[in-house]
Amino acid sequence: VIIARIGALVPVSQRDTIFGLVREADDMLGAFLRGQLLVMMALAVIYSAGLGLVGLKFAVAIGVVSGLVSFVPYLGLVFGVILASLTVVLEPDPLWRLVGVFATFTAAQLIEGSILTPKLVGDRIGLHPVRVIFAVAAGGQLFGCVGILLALPAAAVLSVLVRYAYTTYLEEHPRAAEELREATAEAGHPDAGDGTPS
Numbered sequence: 001v002i003i004a005r006i007g008a009l010v011p012v013s014q015r016d017t018i019f020g021l022v023r024e025a026d027d028m029l030g031a032f033l034r035g036q037l038l039v040m041m042a043l044a045v046i047y048s049a050g051l052g053l054v055g056l057k058f059a060v061a062i063g064v065v066s067g068l069v070s071f072v073p074y075l076g077l078v079f080g081v082i083l084a085s086l087t088v089v090l091e092p093d094p095l096w097r098l099v100g101v102f103a104t105f106t107a108a109q110l111i112e113g114s115i116l117t118p119k120l121v122g123d124r125i126g127l128h129p130v131r132v133i134f135a136v137a138a139g140g141q142l143f144g145c146v147g148i149l150l151a152l153p154a155a156a157v158l159s160v161l162v163r164y165a166y167t168t169y170l171e172e173h174p175r176a177a178e179e180l181r182e183a184t185a186e187a188g189h190p191d192a193g194d195g196t197p198s
Contacts, residue, residue: 050104
């Protein structure tokens with residue numbers, strides 16, 4: 001009912017365009033959530049395996065919970081390090097195991113930032129890995145933890161709007177579209193002539 005009432009407020013002449021953009025943005029956000037779930041599961045496996053190699057008790061439980069709460073940026077890391085460290089301190093010869101705990105979580109964060117998030121989330125929402133890293137870094141710099149959390153969904157929705165504006169501009173300016181096709185063809189760009197931004 002809420003969606004129907006909001007839709008009724010949209011001018012009839014713009015309804016198809018706006019509804020199309022909303023559907024595309026919804027698809028993007030769904031892909032983001034699915035990719036984020038895969039990242040969480042991958043982190044849970046990495047954490048569990050690393051803590052298991054360290055010889056930590058409850059390695060699987062700590063790894064799985066840390067992976068699940070990693071949906072909130074850095075929460076999984078902080079939660080996992082604290083919980084694993086407290087477990088290690090209660091065991092004999094804790095020093096080397098503490099080193100192993102920190103090494104596990106550091107390696108997992110590097111893998112997440114450079115491989116998991118760009119590939120599992122960025123590819124699904126159509127963002128290049130460099131753009132994913134830039135979006136997360138910019139979101140964190142501007143708005144802190146909330147910015148990091150919302151950076152990729154916002155970038156996905158923004159990419160839908162930018163792509164629409166770009167396509168509309170080229171449709172309304174055929175001369176510019178032709179010059180763009182010629183320039184990309186001369187440069188040997190693989191996307192030459194497809195009319196979409198790279």
